Amino acid sequence: MSDAPSRTDRRRCGVVGDPIAHSLSPALHRAGYAAEGLSGEGGFTYDAHRVEAGGLLGFVTGLDPVWRGLSVTMPLKREALALADEVTPLARAAGAVNTLVLDDGRLRGDNTDVPGAVEALRERGVDAVGSAVVLGGGATATSLSLALCELGVRRITLVVRSAERAGETVDAVRAHPDVPEVLVTTFAEHLATAPAPADLVAATVPVDAQTDEVLDALAGAPVVFDAVYDPWPTPLAHAATSRGGVVVNGLDLLVHQALLQFEQFTGESTTVEVMRGAGLAALAAR
Numbered sequence: 593m594s595d596a597p598s599r600t601d602r603r604r605c606g607v608v609g610d611p612i613a614h615s616l617s618p619a620l621h622r623a624g625y626a627a628e629g630l631s632g633e634g635g636f637t638y639d640a641h642r643v644e645a646g647g648l649l650g651f652v653t654g655l656d657p658v659w660r661g662l663s664v665t666m667p668l669k670r671e672a673l674a675l676a677d678e679v680t681p682l683a684r685a686a687g688a689v690n691t692l693v694l695d696d697g698r699l700r701g702d703n704t705d706v707p708g709a710v711e712a713l714r715e716r717g718v719d720a721v722g723s724a725v726v727l728g729g730g731a732t733a734t735s736l737s738l739a740l741c742e743l744g745v746r747r748i749t750l751v752v753r754s755a756e757r758a759g760e761t762v763d764a765v766r767a768h769p770d771v772p773e774v775l776v777t778t779f780a781e782h783l784a785t786a787p788a789p790a791d792l793v794a795a796t797v798p799v800d801a802q803t804d805e806v807l808d809a810l811a812g813a814p815v816v817f818d819a820v821y822d823p824w825p826t827p828l829a830h831a832a833t834s835r836g837g838v839v840v841n842g843l844d845l846l847v848h849q850a851l852l853q854f855e856q857f858t859g860e861s862t863t864v865e866v867m868r869g870a871g872l873a874a875l876a877a878r
Contacts, residue, residue, distance in 0.1 A: 602658055602694065602695075603635060603636045603637065603660055604658045605659070605662065605663075605857050606638055606639045606641050606662060607662070607663040608640075608641050608643040608651060608663070608664055608665070608668055609642070609643065609664065609667070609668055610643060610644045610645065610666075610667065610668075611642070612641065612642045612665070615640050616821070616870075616871045616874050617638070617640070617665075617846070617850060618638050618639060619870045619871060619874040620847065620867040620871055621638040621850065621853075621854060621857075622638055622870070623862075623866050624850075624851075624858075624862035625638070625858075627862050627866045628858075628860050630858060630860065636857070645667045646671070648675060649671070652675065652692075655694070659694050660694055660858075661693050661694065661853065663690065663691060663850070664689060665690065669688035669689055669690055670687065672688075672701055673688055673701060675692075675699060676689055676700060677698040677699050677700070678700045679700075679701040679702075680701065680702045682702070682703050682706055683701050683703035685764055685767060685768070686703045686706055686731070686734050686735055686764060687731070687734060687760050687764055688703060689703060690702075690704060690705050690853075691852075691853050693856050702856065704850075705845070706735045706739050707742075707848075707849075707852060708848035708849030708850075708851075709736050709739035709817075709848070710739045710743065711851075712817075712844035712845050712847075713739070713815075713817065716815075716839075716840050718743070718792070720743055721740050721745045721792045721815070722745065722791045723745065723746065723790045723791050723792075724737075724745050724748050724749070724790055724792040724794060725748075725749045725751060725782075725790045725794070725810060725813070726740075726749070726750050726751065726794045727751050727752075727779075727793070727797045727801070728750075728751075728752065728796035728797045729752040729758035729760075729761045729776075730796060732796040732819050733750065733758075734761040734765075736794045736796065736817065736819070737750070737761055737794075738764060740792070741768040741770055741772060745792075746772050746773065747772055748765060748773070748775070749776075749777060749787070750774065750775065750776045751779055752776065753778065754778065755776050755778065762774055779801075779806070783805050787810075789812060789813060790810075790813050791813065791814060791815065792814070792815040792817060793811075793816050794816075794817040794818075795816070795819060795826070799820060799826050799827065802826055802828045806828070807827055807828060810828070811828055811831035811835060812832075812837070813832070813837060814837055814838060815837060815838045815839075815840070816828060816829060816832035816837050816838070816839050816840070817839075817841075817845075818840070818842065819842045821842030821846060821871075822842075824841060824842075824843075825839075825841075843868065843872070846871065847864055847867045847868050851864065851867060
């Protein structure tokens with residue numbers, strides 16, 4: 593008889609990335625464990641682990657058999673994609689894995705950012721989007737763009753510092769079954785053309801990129817999705833709120849993608865309210 597832990601004994605989880613000290617994921621997952629009676633002696637645990645770029649393989653190789661799941665954040669999402677034994681079609685399409693489930697010696701990779709973004713928008717009453725402007729061209733921009741495809745977007749304009757940065761995002765969006773029109777432009781080019789209003793603006797760029805010029809051109813969109821959650825509100829979110837727009841923030845995204853991870857790691861579910869409350873409390877304590 594094998595002495596290896598059974599699936600129900602695999603109760604250690606965590607988040608990996610660099611930097612990682614700021615992560616709210618431990619607060620969210622631990623709150624879910626407590627609310628659903630999964631914590632305490634012999635229960636699920638969840639901690640943050642700093643893993644630098646290029647270090648994910650070494651970290652995973654050193655895990656003992658009681659590990660069940662890893663939340664993967666930057667800069668490791670593409671490393672996780674290459675490392676996983678099995679990858680869901682959605683993660684393959686996004687070109688990034690943010691969820692690793694350890695099961696019977698194998699790693700299953702998934703992407704919960706895309707469905708998490710869809711649910712974050714739907715929670716705010718956004719069920720369909722015609723046109724969108726996405727600021728940035730990295731992994732988060734890809735996930736948000738694919739989420740918009742799920743909501744029927746017909747035109748996406750990617751605004752990036754240089755067109756080369758958007759290549760993987762463009763490829764992912766154009767591979768979607770309901771492929772929209774995809775335009776790529778730089779910040780300078782887009783702002784110089786006095787762009788027509790979009791139904792939604794999604795920002796995946798740092799706060800210091802949210803200049804007055806950007807706010808004047810884009811904050812009037814009916815819906816603004818800013819992937820940042822700290823500091824909050826961002827200049828873009830503040831401007832959008834003052835103009836009466838619907839604002840979705842990075843905590844909304846983090847909570848909804850974490851709910852899906854929680855289910856994969858534990859086989860149980862918890863609520864948006866539990867995780868969002870834990871996230872807000874953690875932010876208030878900083």
